[in-house]
Amino acid sequence: MADTAALFGFLFLLTLVWNLFGLLRSRPVELLHSASAGEREPRTRRLLVVLGAVTLGAGYATALTVEDPFTALAYFFLAVALVMVGTYCLFTAGSIALLKRLRNSPRYYYQPKHFTAVAGLLYRMKQNAVGLANICILSTMVLVTVSTTVSLYAGLEGALERMYPYDVDVVQSLDEVPPEQETALNEDTLERVQTAAADAGRKVELLRWSTPGDTVGYYTGNTFTLVAQEGVSTEIRLLTADDYGRLTGHTVDLEPEEVLVQAENLDLPDTFYIEDLPFHIAGTIMDFPRYNSSILISGQTAQLFLVVADETVVSAISDRDASRVHREFRVQVDLDGTEEEKLAFVDPLLAADANDVYSVISHQDNAVDLYTMYGGFLFLGVFLGLLFLLSTVLIIYYKQISEGYEDQRRYQIMQQVGMSPREVRSSIRSQVLLVFFLPLVTAGIHVAAAFPMLCKLLELFNLFDVRLFALCAAGTLLVFCAIYALVYGLTTRTYSRIVGGQ
Structure with missing residues (x-):
């Protein structure tokens, strides 16, 4: 606990020093007029896109080609690191390349609901990309931790029968x-x-x-x-x-x-x-x-x-x-x-062995211990899943709300030049939908790619029922999507109220 507190203290200190350094380099006049200065169009960093595609592909390949549980255990954190690097690179550079590609498609771009959404996101994506990558990583962690711990607990009876076939x-x-x-x-x-x-x-x-x-x-x-x-x-x-x-x-x-x-x-x-x-x-x-x-x-x-x-x-x-x-x-x-x-029955059997000649392995005795341990796994999985979910919801909600105040003046100008309230609401839904569900779709792809490796890791805990794990993963994804949709609806309504679209 002391080491963890020291690590977090160091990270917060590093963040403080970085912010102070950035503040010292800024001029007060520039800060006062930064809201009206506008942002430059971000450049497409092709090298970063290639790096993201390579690291993400390497992480997926590691997860998909693993052959046995111990190999999966050895390469799990390597695959996680590669996928995280690829996610940050692709959200940072790949999202800008995607938005520019959408802008270059006249049939998609030159529509009121898409025009303002794509243009606004393109100029803001440089500061949004890391936040979206964080949301994607947190969403993946929610899906993995909850689905694995729920499937372990649900499959415990089968594991007990394999480990202890006799009473x-x-x-x-x-x-x-x-x-x-x-x-x-x-x-x-x-x-x-x-x-x-x-x-x-x-x-x-x-x-x-x-x-x-x-x-x-x-x-x-x-x-x-x-x-x-x-x-x-x-x-x-x-x-x-x-x-x-x-x-x-x-x-x-x-x-x-x-x-x-x-x-x-x-x-x-x-x-x-x-x-x-x-x-x-x-x-x-x-x-x-x-x-x-x-x-x-x-x-x-x-x-x-x-x-x-x-x-x-x-x-x-x-x-x-x-x-x-x-x-x-x-x-x-x-x-x-x-x-x-x-x-x-176990106690009198052990009592008969006064000289410790033999040992007794009881199905029922070990079932108590395993239910205790797997119940602890389930508690930790659900607790961490809720924690990651709360973090995800707060990050994306307050990020959109803060951007709503930034967009308020822009949408007022659009309405003054002829954009109807209905078109404003449609544009808001298009923008928020893209910001919301791009990380969720990517997280779903991450979990699908990690599925073979996760199955091998679960075999280390005597869970061989792939169908059970698939059902738990699908159920976790559905519940997560339902909560995500509720947050999306709440965010869209609040965002619309701020920018004056209602």
């Missing part, structure tokens, strides 16, 4: 357990789970157990290396054919060098290696058993699920680097009862 997942590490003691320890853990369910008065509707292994490999060429190095960082999960058959009901018979695979963000050849062990892909699977996981964002860019022949193969992989292969005994349980009753 309870009991995890017992076997890393330090001698092989001859594993069977007895596993049977003891199963008995404790069933006893805890009986003590809690719950009926076990599903009971599964397995002994998976997992490690991290670094994939280059056709080989996974277990020691950290350059390559695609991949989470590798191992399951024996017996465990796979018990968990899924699909009986498989594999040779020692054969595997069934399911790969995410990874392309494998028919034969690949883990260290020096060759494996041949005997088939692909789409139903690799899932487990409860408390990891919200994984550190690996790819995942590989392998069904191997037996424990001998798992041991052979572990022998290459035992410190990198983690083995565990997992028990998945689904219970009857309400969510509160299922949550109450």
Whole structure:
């Protein structure tokens, strides 16, 4: 907070010094007559237009071509910076070029409602461009923050089902357990789970157990290396054919060098290696058993699920680097009862584990934490969205009102030379409409271009429902447009009253 206060203090001081410097360079007489001096026609700065088009195109290309969530996270702020630079450049120079193009179109320009609007904006755009760019950026921030946080909260149930498919997942590490003691320890853990369910008065509707292994490999060429190095960082999960058959009901018979695979963000050849062990892909699977996981964002860019022949193969992989292969005994349980009753099952289960032999990952327990966290995201998103919306409304409203007082004398002159009140109102609507909705349309284009990158970022929070995010984004845009239209109507009426058009 102190650093933030110091930063804002520095920015305000810098603004004060800049304004004082500009004031010292001005002559009082010039300031007194500045209102009647008129403005020179701004020049079309083609270099700035080209710079804006290039940076905006680069930002759009970055957002549209992103392939995975971690790349999106790495390049998100770069894309934002490029789009912001492009927006300011195009509003500063591109808007002037657009207005001059409209002026050069006789069919459009030589109409009373367009003539005064285009001419007035053209000579004023030099001082308006930054304000319009600010409104565009703020509008984009409103749409992005509200739509993403609303979609995260709306899609939380789906995320919970992906992260915690079972009511309870009991995890017992076997890393330090001698092989001859594993069977007895596993049977003891199963008995404790069933006893805890009986003590809690719950009926076990599903009971599964397995002994998976997992490690991290670094994939280059056709080989996974277990020691950290350059390559695609991949989470590798191992399951024996017996465990796979018990968990899924699909009986498989594999040779020692054969595997069934399911790969995410990874392309494998028919034969690949883990260290020096060759494996041949005997088939692909789409139903690799899932487990409860408390990891919200994984550190690996790819995942590989392998069904191997037996424990001998798992041991052979572990022998290459035992410190990198983690083995565990997992028990998945689904219970009857309400969510509160299922949550109450966790305490007696933990109480039965006096020596901290295993850990418990509960769907219901983590649901409470995630609803708390995602609810916080939603609050921040709505709060920041309202803040940005308020800033947008105030900037554009008071900017138009101040310009109304500047235009008052000009419209009086136009009426004196024959412009009717109806034509004045039509010209005012044309001018205010252009000023109002140019930033809004640009903000909508920004959000559409950022949509693929935002989808990838939301995948980091286990939101894979693109349709849900699209609906939330469309709904946010509609609500924002409705509020925007109300402000437009209020501003047009007040502006007309000031310039004497009513």
